[in-house]
Amino acid sequence: MMTSQNTEPQAKTHPASVSVAEPTNKFVSKNVTVHYGEKQALVDINLDVPEKQVTALIGPSGCGKSTYLRCLNRMNDIIDSCVVGGEILLDGVNINDPKIDAVQLRAQVGMVFQKPNPFPKSIYDNVSYGPKIHGTVADNRGLDEVVESSLRRASLWEEVKDRLHEPGTGLSGGQQQRLCIARAIAVEPQVILMDEPCSALDPIATAKIEELINELMQNYTIVIVTHSMQQAARVSQRTAFFHLGKVVEIGDTEQIFTNPKDERTQGYITGRFG
Amino acid sequence: MTEHISLPVQASQTGAARLKMRHAAERRFRIYGLAAVLFGLGCIATLFITIVSGGYSTFTQTVMNIELDLDRELIDPKNISETDFRKIVRTSIYELFPEVSGRRDKRKLANIVSPGAEYQLRDHVIANPDLIGTIITLQVPMSDDIDQLSKGVIRADLDESERRVSDLEITWFNALREQGRVETVFNTTFFSAGDSRDPELAGILGAALGSFYTLLVTLLLSFPIGVASAIYLEEFAPKNRFTQIIEININNLAAVPSIVFGLLGLAVFLNFFGLPRSAPLVGGMVLALMTLPTIIIAGRAALKSVPPSIRQAAIGLGASPMQTLMHHTLPLAMPGMLTGTIIGMAQALGETAPLLMIGMVAFIVDIPASVMDPATVMPVQIYLWSDSPERAFVERTSGAILVLLAFLITMNALAVVLRKKFEQKW
Numbered sequence: 001m002m003t004s005q006n007t008e009p010q011a012k013t014h015p016a017s018v019s020v021a022e023p024t025n026k027f028v029s030k031n032v033t034v035h036y037g038e039k040q041a042l043v044d045i046n047l048d049v050p051e052k053q054v055t056a057l058i059g060p061s062g063c064g065k066s067t068y069l070r071c072l073n074r075m076n077d078i079i080d081s082c083v084v085g086g087e088i089l090l091d092g093v094n095i096n097d098p099k100i101d102a103v104q105l106r107a108q109v110g111m112v113f114q115k116p117n118p119f120p121k122s123i124y125d126n127v128s129y130g131p132k133i134h135g136t137v138a139d140n141r142g143l144d145e146v147v148e149s150s151l152r153r154a155s156l157w158e159e160v161k162d163r164l165h166e167p168g169t170g171l172s173g174g175q176q177q178r179l180c181i182a183r184a185i186a187v188e189p190q191v192i193l194m195d196e197p198c199s200a201l202d203p204i205a206t207a208k209i210e211e212l213i214n215e216l217m218q219n220y221t222i223v224i225v226t227h228s229m230q231q232a233a234r235v236s237q238r239t240a241f242f243h244l245g246k247v248v249e250i251g252d253t254e255q256i257f258t259n260p261k262d263e264r265t266q267g268y269i270t271g272r273f274g
Numbered sequence: 275m276t277e278h279i280s281l282p283v284q285a286s287q288t289g290a291a292r293l294k295m296r297h298a299a300e301r302r303f304r305i306y307g308l309a310a311v312l313f314g315l316g317c318i319a320t321l322f323i324t325i326v327s328g329g330y331s332t333f334t335q336t337v338m339n340i341e342l343d344l345d346r347e348l349i350d351p352k353n354i355s356e357t358d359f360r361k362i363v364r365t366s367i368y369e370l371f372p373e374v375s376g377r378r379d380k381r382k383l384a385n386i387v388s389p390g391a392e393y394q395l396r397d398h399v400i401a402n403p404d405l406i407g408t409i410i411t412l413q414v415p416m417s418d419d420i421d422q423l424s425k426g427v428i429r430a431d432l433d434e435s436e437r438r439v440s441d442l443e444i445t446w447f448n449a450l451r452e453q454g455r456v457e458t459v460f461n462t463t464f465f466s467a468g469d470s471r472d473p474e475l476a477g478i479l480g481a482a483l484g485s486f487y488t489l490l491v492t493l494l495l496s497f498p499i500g501v502a503s504a505i506y507l508e509e510f511a512p513k514n515r516f517t518q519i520i521e522i523n524i525n526n527l528a529a530v531p532s533i534v535f536g537l538l539g540l541a542v543f544l545n546f547f548g549l550p551r552s553a554p555l556v557g558g559m560v561l562a563l564m565t566l567p568t569i570i571i572a573g574r575a576a577l578k579s580v581p582p583s584i585r586q587a588a589i590g591l592g593a594s595p596m597q598t599l600m601h602h603t604l605p606l607a608m609p610g611m612l613t614g615t616i617i618g619m620a621q622a623l624g625e626t627a628p629l630l631m632i633g634m635v636a637f638i639v640d641i642p643a644s645v646m647d648p649a650t651v652m653p654v655q656i657y658l659w660s661d662s663p664e665r666a667f668v669e670r671t672s673g674a675i676l677v678l679l680a681f682l683i684t685m686n687a688l689a690v691v692l693r694k695k696f697e698q699k700w
Binding site for chain 2: 075078105106110115117129130183
């Protein structure tokens with residue numbers, strides 16, 4: 001099983017890359033297993049997520065990449081039959097420890113879903129909801145500031161500043177997804193998990209989201225699940241290839257796409273299966 | 275239907291024939307649907323026309339103006355209620371028809387006004403004691419048979435043996451009408467009185483308040499309990515055999531005949547806890563038991579219909595399960611829950627059988643002032659009146675049905691308003 005410790009991160013010619021000095025690992029996974037009832041969905045995943053980089057998880061449908069992503073903020077907790085084993089360390093703390101409060105964890109590890117899912121409330125309320133429930137802002141002025149800065153960072157501010165109090169569901173699909181990203185970053189998380197954030201969007205909206213991911217990478221650790229190999233190549237620094245509940249290969253994105261070590265990876269990225 | 279123009283590329287002869295058949299089937303289906311809707315509308319129209327045509331006359335009452343001599347010798351101002359007001363009323367009536375003699379005819383004559391006249395007079399004098407010694411004109415209701423005669427329900431052109439009003443009474447009535455004493459006025463008694471043996475004195479208010487108190491208790495009990503159960507079962511309970519059994523039982527309870535709940539109420543609330551008989555409190559508790567399954571099932575369906583993506587979004591932001599529920603799921607499910615509650619309440623409003631068991635089917639004249647007072651409810655009142663032999667109770671039955679329908683429509687309108695309010699907020 002490949003782990004990331006032995007691959008040297010370095011400045012790449014990658015368009016999305018930034019030169020980072022020796023990134024520390026935000027997440028370290030040790031033998032993570034997931035069972036849905038009788039069925040084992042993940043087998044001994046050992047995968048590390050470096051800080052302030054984009055890690056892409058690719059693989060054919062049903063390979064467990066989304067399941068793994070959901071382990072990182074314990075979203076699997078809400079599925080009754082789901083049992084997670086092994087250790088996932090966030091900054092050295094095992095988040096699978098029952099003593100860890102999942103609510104607090106999710107404030108640290110935000111999530112953006114496959115289908116844009118704004119609350120059926122105003123744009124303002126959507127973004128301010130997180131800060132409100134976590135009590136991170138003192139007053140309404142602070143809230144206004146958080147809403148504006150979050151929308152700016154999600155490059156949505158210019159488009160919605162005049163209609164903050166209109167329903168978020170009235171935006172276009174791409175705008176809704178950026179609203180969801182703004183909503184996630186309003187909580188000031190350290191990590192943003194993205195579960196196929198562009199699969200429901202058109203190419204232009206997709207390009208905007210990808211651009212946004214490149215900007216967000218400076219401040220946040222991002223883990224993205226994607227079905228699009230081009231997208232993984234465009235936005236990520238590291239890529240992990242999942243197959244049948246296992247991590248087949250993990251490495252620098254460039255290496256995975258140009259010189260995969262495993263022939264299954266080779267087969268998948270060249271479109272022979274998946 | 276518009277003619278279909280064939281596309282230039284026509285598949286084949288059979289294809290064209292099939293297309294024709296498909297259109298014909300569609301047309302037929304539409305006609306069936308339309309026919310069903312029209313049939314339903316026709317039924318409702320028939321129902322309304324029957325009830326309204328039979329019941330609208332309830333809202334008027336035939337009254338007569340009569341001069342009453344409040345003789346000082348007959349009324350002791352210090353003890354007004356001891357006065358024989360019946361005598362005063364009768365004397366005045368006899369004076370109108372001095373030619374009537376004989377005990378039987380005189381009694382008949384006295385009975386053309388309602389027995390309520392003397393009580394009306396008493397209350398009037400008690401309220402205005404300075405009237406004693408004067409002659410006043412009072413508008414008093416006429417008896418139910420005369421009222422029906424005036425409304426044309428009892429037909430004067432029939433043979434005397436076939437109607438309840440004798441020729442003599444008709445003569446008196448016509449004479450009074452010619453004197454301009456008879457008037458038809460709005461029947462306030464119907465809306466301000468409780469039940470009575472005399473139709474012209476009977477009112478729906480007692481039953482309406484009984485229904486109101488009963489439903490209030492039902493709502494206060496079944497809504498919070500029902501919503502809480504629905505939330506627990508849907509959002510928090512683990513999915514195992516035990517919760518499955520609970521679920522099946524709730525579904526079964528919804529199908530239990532309502533009289534069984536009445537028996538339960540009799541055994542538990544009356545016999546075991548010793549709560550008062552005929553009280554809206556107990557009626558409301560029994561109806562709450564009956565309504566709970568409806569509310570729980572509707573509430574769960576409403577919670578299920580909230581898209582899981584909303585829950586995920588909230589949980590993904592770090593909302594606790596409670597916050598997710600209170601801020602997102604519940605408000606979105608509320609309109610559906612309210613609909614279920616209103617359906618349950620409407621059922622409860624029309625229920626008679628379970629109340630039979632706890633003594634709410636009773637002749638109760640007093641208007642209930644609280645949930646502990648003996649009371650009856652509107653459907654029971656309708657049932658009691660429909661069973662009465664007096665002709666005037668027939669129209670009062672329809673009149674009471676109209677009031678019940680008005681009650682129902684008001685409740686539904688309220689539900690629509692509440693639902694709209696919740697929907698606008700979201």
